[in-house]
Amino acid sequence: MNAQLFAELISKIKIGKHLPEAIYLHKDAFSALPPELQSFIPAVAKAVLLDDENWDLVKLFKKDFRISLLSYPTFYQDSYPTLKQSMNVDLSKLKHKITSYEQTDNPPILHRKETMVLSDDPHYQEFVDITQEGENAGLYENTRTIGFKRNWETLIQNKGFTLVDGRLFRNSAVIKPQESDSIDRHKTAIVRYGLSVPMKLLSKHGYLNGEHSIFDYGCGRQDDLTELNAHGLDATGWDPNFAPDNDKCESDIVNLGFVLNVIEDQEERIEALLGAWDLTQKLLVISVMIANEEYIAQFKPYKDGIITSINTFQKYYAQAEIKGYLERSLQEEPIAIAPGIFYIFKDKIAEQQYLQNKYKRHHKWEQRTSPIKLDSKEKLQLVIAQNEILFQSFWNKCLELGRVPANDEFDDTHKVKELIGSNKKVFELLKETYPKEEYGKYQLAKTEHTEDILLYLCMELFEKRKPYIHQPDSFKRDIKVFFDGYQHARDSAKELLFSIVDTENIEQECIKAHNTLPASLLNEGHSLIFHKDYAEQLPLLLRIYLGAALQMYGEVDDDIDLIKIHIQSGKLTLTAYDDFEKSVPMLVERIKIKMADQDIDFFDYVNKEKRPPLLNKHLFLPESQVQYKKQLSFDRRLAKALEFEHVDEVMMTRSEFESSLLQVNKKISGFKIASK
Template sequence: MDAKLFSQLATQVKVGKQLPDALYLHRDAFSAIPDELAKFIPAVAKALRLNDSEWNLVKIFKKDFRLSLLHYPGFYTESYPELKQSLNVDLAKLSHKITSYESSENPPILHRKETMVLSDNEHYQHFISLTQEGENAGLYENSRLIGFKRSWENLIARHGYELVDGRLFRSSAVTVQTNDNGIDRHKTAIVRHELSAPMKSLIKHGFLEGAYSIFDYGCGRGDDLRELEAHGLDALGWDPNFQPDNEKVTSDIVNLGFVLNVIEDQDERLDALLSAWELADKFLVVSVMLANENFIAQFTPYKDGVITSRNTFQKYYAQSEIKAYVERCLQEDVIAVAPGIFYIFKDKLEEQQYLQSKYKRHHKWQQLTSPTPIEAKDRARLVITQNQPLFDAFWNTCLELGRIPANDEFENSEKVRELIGSHKKVFGLLQEMFDTEEFEQAETSRKEDLLLYFAMGLFEKRKPYTQQPEPLKRDIKALFGDYKTVINLATELLFSIADTSLIKSLCEKAHKTIPASLLNESHSLIFHRDYIDELPLLLRTYVGAGLQMYGELNDDIDLVKIHITSGKLSLTVYDDFEKSVPFLVERIKIKMAEQDIDFFDYVDEKRRPPLLNKSLYISECFTLYNKQCSFDKRLAKLLGISNNEERNMTRGEFEQGLQEECRRVSGYKITRLNQ
């Protein structure tokens, strides 16, 4: 075999972990590579007197006449196996070099093992779960930091995890003693180097800005508390192991973070939940670790959970399981905030304000007109003109609320009433002097936001009118007349999402009105998540109904797909939406009729579908909009496809198409391979 044939055969290999200059492949996957290459590699090993037991992976260089035979003894038994020995062969120079890592304290380690075997390998799904676990923990954001054992372990520690039985473990402490069954609960606490997920959710929703006191029930080593205190927040905590002498104090917000999943006694688990609930004035945050059956099967079963190799107990939940458990125990509505994180409100007014904020669009009204006095003798209009900043602020408050503000809803109400009179009188004058269409738009938008809020509230136990916040009562009276009317309208709105003909017509309307989208006729509407608030109200309700099962739309989600006839909602995550060609890394399909969610992970990079028509999902306001449009047209022409429809193509097929045309993508340029 010569260098030219070797290079040709290497480019034909579509399996394995593909890098720009090389690919990694396990020997068990040789059935999927060209037969000549599959025979040549073992022949090289035999020529250099390397036994079959001394190598199991091969690194094939794409541009050089070279290969490396690698020995990872723990490939199938260890999550991140260490390299024991490498044999690097320069076939052009007919030289080789053996490097042993057997006595090294910092050997190279292996990741993404699922890419190195075939999909029918019995370990394939397990390898996928390992990689997904690392990605969820944020460990693969910088691949340069993960290649060697020591840097990998340091990275794991910095993200607040430990390896237990080869799996990433993150938890909070619950007690210091070894219990009667010999479970070492004190070993469940770990050091955190950033705020925990439930604390981050509180930041996102504005609960950690200083207005609320925080109590961390089961605070472990107190890393969250230390960070909160550094920001001047009123935060206390208790932990039976590390902070056993601290008082359990009543606070606005109580965090029960990753505690329920480490208590093996079900009665004690219930006691922890009820104790934390008793301490909460406003609401309780409950978070647990989630896992699927394949993951749980790796451990030794014990009671309703498992025992890890560190002799700690873990109870891994499904999203619906933990939600039902907490609701059953507390007899309260539980709100899913994110996978594994839930809010349970004791203060029902606080709950309504939180729910309302989820569905309220935040208007940034810009005053474009100025009041002009019609007659100089009209004192009221002259006063308005002379105090324009004050009345501009009043008008903007009307636009924000979609109605006339109450006295306590405008901070300079006393001054306004002193100059002109009641808010109603001022509003009447301003309507004649300002652009009334702007207010009509604000009123309509506010009514839609409230209908969406009440429609989503129908998924939970309806709150009586007396438990609604005072501002919301004013909204109901001003915009709908009474509570019964708004509930009837919200119910009708929610039931309408089952009307496929209506959904179809609104998807067609939305496709014409929102800045960027793709309509698959009679099948689906795809759009960027930034334009959800610009959808017709019924489609916002459709999306909101789907998210009731999933939780809040996090920042990772890029595109949303409304399935017109099947009652499904799809959410897609791309590796980097800012790129000219982003690649799909995760797809979530929410099936509302079946009350189920399917997660599709594209861990194998070669199978990730490219987004070949990104310009359809961005508006003209996008910085590189013109470049993207031009790029998409050139790319579509090169590949012989239409860029006005949804495409199903893998990364491997995309790269092969480019290669057949001797082209490559560099940013927003399409260049020849030899350039």
């Protein structure tokens, strides 16, 4: 069976529940399938070691060489059975993934079961009657949210019915009891004196440049909108409490900022998510509150969240929990941007452009100012000299791309073509004309651009993203020039990605990084610590290691100062200090990302008395920095006073630090160590 034959066979299927993307069919109806599929589907289940009792339905994809084996163990017993487990089998990649819904409060459910069996099935007429009841009750008027259990049950109640033994009965005489707890949702909308974090991230990534329309779904007191409108941006919003009369309008970018976590009703929560997705044309930004169990434990539990001290509801998520919720609800792959903040692209070209740009180094190439030394015998070189600005601009474009630009990538291609010829000919001539160090810059740009693409492809593989056929033209050109084809590029990336589990490789690359970074601390065999500003200067393998860890966390934000790569354990630690410019900064937050466990531990040092000091800070400053000598002098004096080595990582609690100062009768004032 290959993809072409599979597609041909799928196109011939007349039975089953037909949706735009797939066909659903119970395995009891396989006798009506083409013979090839009758034998092929069970063979796939056997190949992935899935027992017959663990799947009942098959989902056959119309556009992909892919099937899903679905477990609905109560298919014949329940009118609207719930999904227990799904196994998605990608036949083109020979990969499979299992998703369990057993612990999910709001699992997917089935409707219109009669379409999934044959007309001679003993249960066929019963299934037809169940569906007709739903049609008569008006349950299928809006099919957007009915695919989930709680949403379906709520819809039934709202239509004035109840389920008794799986059948609908009118329930107009039953009065729905009021909740004993009244949640003050309006109190969750805080007053902002600057852009919210999701909006700041949109600005950072270039989405607030005026090219995109923006809709804020749940805009609260509209502080973000006021600021965006002041910049002349096309930004509108809606909020059930503060802007209920505003229209909900489709926009390029929709922001669902800290909305899902304040809705206590799970059905309403998913309706808000799907509603925001429906309005999205290019990018949906989703933000929720993240907290650990210790923090949550201090509040009163309510439903799947807590009641705060001001009588508001909060549903605090773990990073993996919200990511999984979004995947299940939207059937899309969220991209972690920061803890609790995700991008989901509806425009897949825009998604690829974002991901590729994310892993690019950002350099500002210095303009050449000295005139080119010419060979008076070379006419073409004379042309270059006479049009220096034009050809310098062309060369800078070569440095930017790491390759010869295509005609549409250099605005003045027609000018250089009239003067000399094709872009390739111009490049070869400039390579001979310019000093050798300029060609060295080009070679470096080519190497770095190649590494950036490999990093992007590694992250695509790590997240198991589907490779998109539609790619920006510039990316296609990069692949052709740097790798001679997309498959070769992916194979190279796969080999690199697998090598991050080799601790010997990681250790060697950490040693290399320590010898090349402007500043770092190497604890041999254990870890490499460096300032976040030097992350892009890491060797490629360590950039991949760092990128793989950050797939769970998101981007390293401005608050983070130091990064620690653990050589042996597959972990990454991010640390933030109260003021990194101080002589002895104090730790305020530590984040440990555990790749093997796919988990993140957050450690907040809210109590100032418990914040550990960062000693020997000069180890993380480059010698070229103005403050380096001052910090080094301070660290030497402090190390001598407290009797520790000034060239090592020194770890102690704040109480130990202050006790040591007290014992030697010293105090710190700025970069001075004085007697008390």
